[in-house]
Amino acid sequence: MTPIQPIRGTRDLIGEDIRRHRQVIETARRITETYGFEEWVTPIFEDTRVFSRTLGDTSDVVTKEMYTFADRSGESLTLRPEATAGICRALVSNGLTQSLPQKIFFSGPMFRYERPQKGRYRQFHQIDIELIGRSHPLADAEVIACGFAILEALGVAGEIVLEINTLGDTESRNAYRAALVSYFAAHRDALSVESRARLERNPLRILDSKEPADQEILAEAPAIGPHLTANAAAFYEGVKEGLTRFGVPFRENPRIVRGLDYYSHTAFEFVTTHLGAQGTVMAGGRYDGLVAEMGGPPTPAVGWAAGIERLAMLLTEAPPALRPVAVVPVSAAVEAASVDILRRLRAAGIRAEMEYQGNLRRRMERANRIGARAAVILGEDDMARGAVQLKDLASGAQEEVPVMELVGRLL
RNA sequence: GCGGGCGUAGCUCAGGUGGUAGAGCGCCAGAUUGUGGUUCUGGAUGUCACGGGUUCGAGUCCCGUCGCUCGCCCCA
Structure with missing residues (x-):
């Protein structure tokens, strides 16, 4: 009889694999605790609207990567493709918008129907923290510092660089988007096919295109700096000062953007060159619009998520099994x-x-x-x-x- | 979703130009009935990913499928 194969893009965690996996989670749990984060566990599946409403209609995650199905009563459910939307739903469901701030640590499986690749699976696992209810730039800095502390504790911080950027507030972003569109439209014929399509849907995304055809045009593209409102510029300065105060080295990268619509202000990524194309190991930013999208009051928030598989691969040696x-x-x-x-x-x-x-x-x-x-x-x-x-x-x-x-x- | 590479024993892999499958490691047994590791001896590894085709004959050549992998795409 032919043995049944594991589902494509899934894998079993056994032996060294699970020890590496646990090392990542347990280190994160320990460090986040010292930063005052408390662990939450939310359901693996949610009402599909939790994700469709918040991730934006243009994102690939919603349009072609979600595991969505009808249950026996016909309700549309989705296996969570990311953590933040479910956490915001839980915040609202439990009335915790009245008890802010909330500092949340989270870890668990996520599901996306993608082509499997190194460090990328259809069932993958993330650790995630969210600081909800504070709009001070020190909140952003602390969230990033906590992530950095985890990478340090795992012994991988040396090969990883923190890159940060600001997406500004809504006013800044609209002004910047307009400037980008007019610039790219003027060079439309030289852009790659993909980027021409993004010009309509999500022009910010052209900024992190890897198409060789786009690189020359990108080099001369306008930066967001001049389009930032005074408030947005001050906020960004505050975040950078905070990072310095927390002792977190960083590099500014104006090309960092976000695929999901609810982000504003701070965007950041911890990047390594050791994992090929899947080099981003921890990424996040500020998402002041998301809780309101979920039906709660306008609530500022900042957080990040990190791929456990990718971090586990970076551990130079697996933790040894306990000897009996x-x-x-x-x-x-x-x-x-x-x-x-x-x-x-x-x-x-x-x-x-x-x-x-x-x-x-x-x-x-x-x-x-x-x-x-x-x-x-x-x-x-x-x-x-x-x-x-x-x-x-x-x-x-x-x-x-x-x-x-x-x-x-x-x- | 697109393109490249690869699927042979539990693992790592060898098998010019077609002629009924091998090594190392691991596993099992013995040397050794109150002492493991080292050593020696013996043994079993298997639908050659799956299905079809060409051929007297296919692990080898051709087609399809599935899976893995690298890149693109996408992404916390």
């Missing part, structure tokens, strides 16, 4: 006593295992195979003395230890 202690009864007569020892070790928080079958040699082999750091060998004569043989499996040294002292020796 192997309990080895020499004969069936001491099996019950061995289980007592097993229980005693586990109750003390020591990872301990016992093989159920095979002779002594077989069980010692097994102890070695599971990477045990030590073997606790119990024979009938040992039991009579209230002792065990404790063998260090690295050095091979073995000595007799009274059962009462065993836990202390292994902690």
